[in-house]
Amino acid sequence: MKNTDSQQQYGFNDRVPIASSIVLALQFLIANMISIIFVVLIASAANIPSKIETNMISISLLVLAIVNIFQTIPRLGSGVLLPPSIAPPYIAQSIIALKTGGIPLLLGMTLFAGIIQAGFSLIISVAKKFFTHEIAALAILMIGVELTHYGFRAFMVAFSQTTLVSHGLTGLYHCLIFLPLVLLILLCQYGHRHTKTYYIVISVIISYIVFSLLHFFPDKQVKLFQVAHWFYLPHLIFGAWSFSKDLAISFVLGAIICAVKLSGSIMIMQDLQPDSTGKTTIWQVAKGNFWDGMGTILGGLFGCPGVNASSSAIALELSKGIMSKYIAYPLAVMLLILAFSQKLSYIFLMMPQAIVAAVLLELGVALIMSSVKVITEKATTLPTQLYLGIAFTVSLSQEFYPSIFSQLPNSIKLFTGSSIAIALLLAIILRLIFRFVISMQRKYLT
Amino acid sequence: MFAEQSTNKIEADSSASELALVALQNIIKFSLLLVYPVLFAQQFGLRSENFISVSLIAAAISALLIGSRWGGQRFFPTQASIPYFAILIFVAHQTDLAHVMGATIIIGIFQILCSAFYYLLKPFFTQVFAGVILFALGIWAAVLGVSEFFHPASLGQIMVHGVFSGGSIDPQSACIGLITIFLILTAWFSKKFRPYCIMLGMVIGCFIGFFWGDIPSSRFVYLTHTSWFAIPHFFNPISFSFSWQYWLIFLLLAAYGTIEYFSLVTTQHMENGCYSKNNNLKISLRGNIASGCGVAISGLLGGFAQSPIPGSVGDMILTNTFSRKISYYYAAFLIIIAFIPKFSALLMMIPASVNGAALILMGSTMVMSALNMIHIPMLSSAGQKAVGYSIALGVLINIIPEFYHAQFFKWFTNPSILVCSATFWALTLIYYLNFTTHEKH
Numbered sequence: 026m027k028n029t030d031s032q033q034q035y036g037f038n039d040r041v042p043i044a045s046s047i048v049l050a051l052q053f054l055i056a057n058m059i060s061i062i063f064v065v066l067i068a069s070a071a072n073i074p075s076k077i078e079t080n081m082i083s084i085s086l087l088v089l090a091i092v093n094i095f096q097t098i099p100r101l102g103s104g105v106l107l108p109p110s111i112a113p114p115y116i117a118q119s120i121i122a123l124k125t126g127g128i129p130l131l132l133g134m135t136l137f138a139g140i141i142q143a144g145f146s147l148i149i150s151v152a153k154k155f156f157t158h159e160i161a162a163l164a165i166l167m168i169g170v171e172l173t174h175y176g177f178r179a180f181m182v183a184f185s186q187t188t189l190v191s192h193g194l195t196g197l198y199h200c201l202i203f204l205p206l207v208l209l210i211l212l213c214q215y216g217h218r219h220t221k222t223y224y225i226v227i228s229v230i231i232s233y234i235v236f237s238l239l240h241f242f243p244d245k246q247v248k249l250f251q252v253a254h255w256f257y258l259p260h261l262i263f264g265a266w267s268f269s270k271d272l273a274i275s276f277v278l279g280a281i282i283c284a285v286k287l288s289g290s291i292m293i294m295q296d297l298q299p300d301s302t303g304k305t306t307i308w309q310v311a312k313g314n315f316w317d318g319m320g321t322i323l324g325g326l327f328g329c330p331g332v333n334a335s336s337s338a339i340a341l342e343l344s345k346g347i348m349s350k351y352i353a354y355p356l357a358v359m360l361l362i363l364a365f366s367q368k369l370s371y372i373f374l375m376m377p378q379a380i381v382a383a384v385l386l387e388l389g390v391a392l393i394m395s396s397v398k399v400i401t402e403k404a405t406t407l408p409t410q411l412y413l414g415i416a417f418t419v420s421l422s423q424e425f426y427p428s429i430f431s432q433l434p435n436s437i438k439l440f441t442g443s444s445i446a447i448a449l450l451l452a453i454i455l456r457l458i459f460r461f462v463i464s465m466q467r468k469y470l471t
Numbered sequence: 472m473f474a475e476q477s478t479n480k481i482e483a484d485s486s487a488s489e490l491a492l493v494a495l496q497n498i499i500k501f502s503l504l505l506v507y508p509v510l511f512a513q514q515f516g517l518r519s520e521n522f523i524s525v526s527l528i529a530a531a532i533s534a535l536l537i538g539s540r541w542g543g544q545r546f547f548p549t550q551a552s553i554p555y556f557a558i559l560i561f562v563a564h565q566t567d568l569a570h571v572m573g574a575t576i577i578i579g580i581f582q583i584l585c586s587a588f589y590y591l592l593k594p595f596f597t598q599v600f601a602g603v604i605l606f607a608l609g610i611w612a613a614v615l616g617v618s619e620f621f622h623p624a625s626l627g628q629i630m631v632h633g634v635f636s637g638g639s640i641d642p643q644s645a646c647i648g649l650i651t652i653f654l655i656l657t658a659w660f661s662k663k664f665r666p667y668c669i670m671l672g673m674v675i676g677c678f679i680g681f682f683w684g685d686i687p688s689s690r691f692v693y694l695t696h697t698s699w700f701a702i703p704h705f706f707n708p709i710s711f712s713f714s715w716q717y718w719l720i721f722l723l724l725a726a727y728g729t730i731e732y733f734s735l736v737t738t739q740h741m742e743n744g745c746y747s748k749n750n751n752l753k754i755s756l757r758g759n760i761a762s763g764c765g766v767a768i769s770g771l772l773g774g775f776a777q778s779p780i781p782g783s784v785g786d787m788i789l790t791n792t793f794s795r796k797i798s799y800y801y802a803a804f805l806i807i808i809a810f811i812p813k814f815s816a817l818l819m820m821i822p823a824s825v826n827g828a829a830l831i832l833m834g835s836t837m838v839m840s841a842l843n844m845i846h847i848p849m850l851s852s853a854g855q856k857a858v859g860y861s862i863a864l865g866v867l868i869n870i871i872p873e874f875y876h877a878q879f880f881k882w883f884t885n886p887s888i889l890v891c892s893a894t895f896w897a898l899t900l901i902y903y904l905n906f907t908t909h910e911k912h
Binding site: 169173178211214389390391397398408418421422424426429432433462466 | 609610613614617618621622639640656657660831832834835836838839840842843845846847848852853855856858859860862863866867869870871873898901902
């Protein structure tokens with residue numbers, strides 16, 4: 026039943042017409058496939074042969090399809106639409122693992138991280154005491170900032186790719202870099218209701234058409250597409266794992282960030298449900314974390330980097346209020362098709378940087394505003410606002426001055442390696458301190 | 472909610488001691504900006520004491536103008552002009568003192584003229600826009616605070632990627648900063664000491680820094696060589712030169728200062744629960760004219776440009792001190808310090824981490840206040856989009872090196888203000904926004 030709330034189009038359990046669910050699934054697929062580019066990034070950084078890279082991409086899509094389905098089954102998973110993607114918190118350490126120990130080390134550490142990630146579900150009831158809605162929203166806010174950062178960097182890459190075009194068309198190319206973003210900005214507000222709902226799909230398709238007509242795709246990628254197979258059977262890499270104590274902490278940190286992100290996303294999405302009581306169902310979060318961790322375990326078992334709920338997909342859900350779990354089924358079918366069809370998956374992997382940048386920027390902004398909305402609604406007292414403000418600004422300074430944080434002692438650097446980790450750590454510690462002080466004040470002054 | 476205190480409202484009827492203490496707090500917190508007149512004096516071979524004295528007199532005049540009935544009757548601590556700092560440093564390096572003074576006067580006049588924008592572009596000067604600018608200011612202040620927290624050499628830095636960027640961190644400095652934050656927060660939680668929490672934290676932090684040897688010896692040397700008493704030499708021959716080469720930049724900067732001032736006034740009114748659009752614009756207009764006059768007078772007197780400090784609103788929100796009468800005591804203190812350079816040298820000995828600690832708290836307060844002011848749940852989806860892109864791009868401009876190193880942005884102390892404003896207004900035009908929950912049909 027379609028929800029009449031103007032803020033939300035489809036709630037968790039709302040059924041979606043088949044045609045709409047297919048188009049919406051395609052929209053989520055576009056958001057997800059941007060993360061598959063991380064696999065390419067990891068592979069190229071570690072100089073992995075292209076055959077192994079292709080296999081890794083295929084297995085990644087397979088794992089994403091499996092987790093996508095199980096996550097939405099209420100008895101098993103969270104019952105929430107949480108399309109997974111390759112987890113950014115694991116990228117840096119995955120590259121190091123590949124470079125130092127090859128595929129066995131990557132898979133071994135990924136398996137280890139998955140166990141930690143899934144194990145988080147066992148302590149969620151304890152963690153919930155420290156992890157309030159506003160802290161969850163703060164985590165989502167930092168993820169939104171991170172997405173916009175990636176998007177901006179993708180724009181810089183797009184601008185530098187002037188070798189794609191002949192000299193006379195450089196000006197046109199530079200103008201057309203903004204086409205996807207302009208389309209997204211306009212279509213999300215103007216036009217028919219369906220245009221506003223499917224604005225990402227429409228913008229991406231139009232941009233693809235324009236870019237292909239003007240031959241603005243890299244030659245190398247076009248050739249790869251031309252030689253790619255229609256049908257491809259991935260080889261599951263099974264039985265080759267190793268472990269490194271040196272990388273353990275960084276993978277644990279990645280697992281914690283993934284768990285926090287997922288928990289925060291479920292909490293915020295639950296808040297937006299019309300029948301929400303304002304209290305989070307712990308078991309929903311626990312099961313969500315379990316299957317998220319299972320995705321990483323499957324990745325470690327079969328041969329791909331760790332997975333986590335997609336930030337882009339979460340942004341899409343929060344901004345458009347499209348959260349129906351029934352969209353997961355056509356999405357899973359699409360992922361399976363792409364897993365077994367190299368040529369079709371390459372259509373997405375060829376995505377021009379300008380489109381990647383526009384989508385990331387748009388979804389990052391949407392995530393920022395959704396999380397800020399929750400923060401302003403939940404942070405009603407001065408102490409709450411103060412500790413959230415301190416956590417946010419100090420964590421943001423890590424992006425401004427990475428050189429400062431890189432000079433911290435190694436024991437502290439483990440926890441300050443990412444702005445999300447800094448924000449969470451500071452918020453939790455300050456909240457505990459503030460609560461203690463206020464309780465002391467009440468005790469001795471009343 | 473905390474207990475009523477007598478300095479928490481703009482029109483509060485406060486005791487002299489309360490007003491004086493709050494004024495002294497502002498002096499202590501923002502005195503580090505005196506380092507810029509010192510740099511200027513050294514650049515041009517002037518006696519720094521004299522230059523500081525003249526600058527402080529100009530600051531006092533500026534504060535009084537803004538606090539006067541004609542100037543809008545608001546309290547904003549004035550010191551070395553942050554919006555115009557970058558361009559004046561640039562002019563100083565390129566030309567001579569006469570051109571710097573001339574540029575100061577031109578910018579002041581332009582700022583007066585830019586006041587007309589409040590009414591010419593009235594639909595754009597809204598509470599939401601003020602919130603976006605305040606957000607950018609809060610991020611800027613807090614991030615600078617983190618930089619000062621770890622780098623003793625970052626004292627008084629006002630450009631995020633300015634001359635003091637980089638270098639190794641000092642753990643001792645950071646410890647002192649942490650202690651200062653703890654002290655400020657302890658005083659803040661006590662409602663009795665909340666109005667003075669920054670001063671208390673910073674003073675104790677300074678003592679700790681002194682006993683731990685965190686204050687560079689060069690500042691002791693400067694303190695030793697500074698005289699106890701000095702008369703500002705207003706009648707030194709000052710020449711003025713005007714170069715119209717950068718007039719467009721001056722105009723843009725004056726607009727930047729105008730936008731910043733609007734945000735500060737709106738924040739005061741929102742925090743005091745006395746916001747109304749027309750009154751807000753009227754007060755902003757008067758205050759901005761007064762501020763522009765203050766800048767121009769600084770140049771005429773031969774001092775460093777003086778204007779309201781953007782971070783001061785964070786101080787006001789954190790300590791809940793908005794009374795306009797503080798400006799009189801603030802100006803009085805500035806005049807006293809102008810005649811006692813030893814005192815200003817003493818104030819410049821505040822360790823960087825102590826100042827940074829206060830800045831972090833002030834900046835954080837500004838950010839959260841901005842989010843409350845924007846009041847996102849009440850915005851339409853288009854409004855949220857405009858706000859989202861503005862603050863995202865405003866933050867990213869200081870993260871992506873290709874942007875913050877761009878030549879154009881080097882003239883702006885805080886380029887995110889410009890980017891936020893341009894993005895917000897552009898999207899406002901595109902969307903024809905009506906900032907309510909009711910969609911246009």
